[in-house]
Amino acid sequence: MFKSELPESGQKLVELMQSIQFGRIFYLGLSDGQIQFLPETERVDDFKLGGNKQPKIKNSSNDFELKQEVSEFFHDLNEIGNGFIEVIEVKRGLPDIFRIRNKVA
Secondary structure, eight states: BBGGGGGGHHHHHHHHOOOHSSEEEEEEETTTEEEEEEEEEEEOOOOOOOOOOOOOOOHHHHHHBOOOOHHHHHHHHHHOOSSEEEEEEETTEEEEEEEEEOOOO
């Protein structure tokens, strides 16, 4: 899957994850498998004191093939369909763990 195949909100999320490297993204909507940035959406960056500062890796082209973790993440979101993403944990610019909240009928 290529970045250009994602809807605009998915592309924005990929760019956000790349810019974070290590941290979390909170409070995103999920409707029919599509990411929705909300007014309360926020990011938290993690920093290690005294650690090796490795440069952020960002693909210089506007379109590129997504890493397997990112493709699987968007596939999972599509399968889940609807809900509220409480948090996405990001490691090395890639989604690692995410939590979805849904109402119980």
